[in-house]
Amino acid sequence: MSRRMFGRRQVVALGAAAALGLTLAACNPDNPSADGDGTDETSAAEGGGDKGTITLGYxxxxxxxxxxAYLLEAKLEEAGYTVEHQELTEAGVLYTALAQGDVDIYPSAWPEVTHASYMEEYGDQIEDLATYYDNAKLTFAVPEYSEITSIAELPDHVDELGGRIVGIEPGAGLTEVTQESVIPTYGLDEAGFTLATSSTQAMLAELESAVSAEEEIVVTLWRPFWANATYPVRDLEDPEGALGEAEGLHFLATDGFAEEFPEVAEWIGGIHLDDEQYGALESSVVNDNPDDPAAGVAAWLEQHDDVVGSVEG
Known part of the structure; x- marks a missing residue:
C-alpha cells in the first residue's frame, strides 16, 4: 500500500497525540514560506514543488x-523539493508520526541510547539514513561555582538543592534514563530527590534564574546543546555510567523513503559534522538568529556549504 494514500499529509499524528494525551503543534508559524494548509507557496512559485514534498518532524x-531541519530545508528547496515542517512536543508522538508516514524525516534522532525504547517499538517502520554526528551524550550539570563534582555526591547536598533535579519534557529519552537508571543507581529517590519535569524552556529558565542568584541547582542536559556554552555549567561525573555511553545523532526516515527519494537519501547519507561544524551551526541558528532559523542556516552555509554538498538528481 502506498505511503501517500489516505491523505498522509493531514496531521494523522493528532490522533496519536490524543491517544497519548499529548499535543501536536501546528506547522511552524515562524516559517514565512508555509501557508495555512501546509503548502510552500514560495518554493512552488520558484518551481520547487515538482520533485515532491518532504515533511520534517522535530x-x-x-x-x-x-x-x-532548517539545514535540510535549505538544501532540499535549492534542489527543487517542497519542504513542510511539523513541530511536535513529545518524542513519542514524533516516533509515532514517523512510523506511520505522517512525517518523512526526523532530522536529529538519538536512537542508540536515549530513544532506544522508541526504536524497539517502531524500528521496523523506520529507515536509518545516516549518523551525522557521533559524540552526543546525556548529562547532569551544575553551575561552575558549585562544589558538587559527581552525581554520586548529590545525596550529600539534597537540602542545598531543595531535593529537586530539574528536568525537561516527561516523554524525553533523557527523562526516561534519569527515572529508570540514574535515580535508582545512585539512590537519589531514597536520599529525598524528585525529578521535576516540564519542558526544556522551563528547565533553562530555572537554570538562568539560579545562576543569576548564584544558587545551587542540578539540571538534566545533553551534548551537543547550545546551553552548555551559554550558561556557566559543567557536567557532573557519572562513575556508574548510568546515563549511558556517547551515541550518534541520526537522520531517521519513514519506511520506504529511500525508495521514493533515492537522491535525497544518498545525499543525507553523506552528511557528517564534527564538533566545530555542528557547534557553529547551532550557534548561528539559536544564538545569532533566534527568531529566524533559516537565516541562521544561510549564514552557516556561507562558510560551510562544501561540508553538506548538494542533492543530485
Whole structure:
C-alpha cells in the first residue's frame, strides 16, 4: 500500500497525540514560506514543488533537530523539493508520526541510547539514513561555582538543592534514563530527590534564574546543546555510567523513503559534522538568529556549504 494514500499529509499524528494525551503543534508559524494548509507557496512559485514534498518532524526546543531541519530545508528547496515542517512536543508522538508516514524525516534522532525504547517499538517502520554526528551524550550539570563534582555526591547536598533535579519534557529519552537508571543507581529517590519535569524552556529558565542568584541547582542536559556554552555549567561525573555511553545523532526516515527519494537519501547519507561544524551551526541558528532559523542556516552555509554538498538528481 502506498505511503501517500489516505491523505498522509493531514496531521494523522493528532490522533496519536490524543491517544497519548499529548499535543501536536501546528506547522511552524515562524516559517514565512508555509501557508495555512501546509503548502510552500514560495518554493512552488520558484518551481520547487515538482520533485515532491518532504515533511520534517522535530521538537523545536531540542535545537539539534531545529538546526538540522532548517539545514535540510535549505538544501532540499535549492534542489527543487517542497519542504513542510511539523513541530511536535513529545518524542513519542514524533516516533509515532514517523512510523506511520505522517512525517518523512526526523532530522536529529538519538536512537542508540536515549530513544532506544522508541526504536524497539517502531524500528521496523523506520529507515536509518545516516549518523551525522557521533559524540552526543546525556548529562547532569551544575553551575561552575558549585562544589558538587559527581552525581554520586548529590545525596550529600539534597537540602542545598531543595531535593529537586530539574528536568525537561516527561516523554524525553533523557527523562526516561534519569527515572529508570540514574535515580535508582545512585539512590537519589531514597536520599529525598524528585525529578521535576516540564519542558526544556522551563528547565533553562530555572537554570538562568539560579545562576543569576548564584544558587545551587542540578539540571538534566545533553551534548551537543547550545546551553552548555551559554550558561556557566559543567557536567557532573557519572562513575556508574548510568546515563549511558556517547551515541550518534541520526537522520531517521519513514519506511520506504529511500525508495521514493533515492537522491535525497544518498545525499543525507553523506552528511557528517564534527564538533566545530555542528557547534557553529547551532550557534548561528539559536544564538545569532533566534527568531529566524533559516537565516541562521544561510549564514552557516556561507562558510560551510562544501561540508553538506548538494542533492543530485
Amino acid at each position: 521538537i523545536p526546543s531540542w535545537t539539534d533537530g531545529l538546526s538540522t
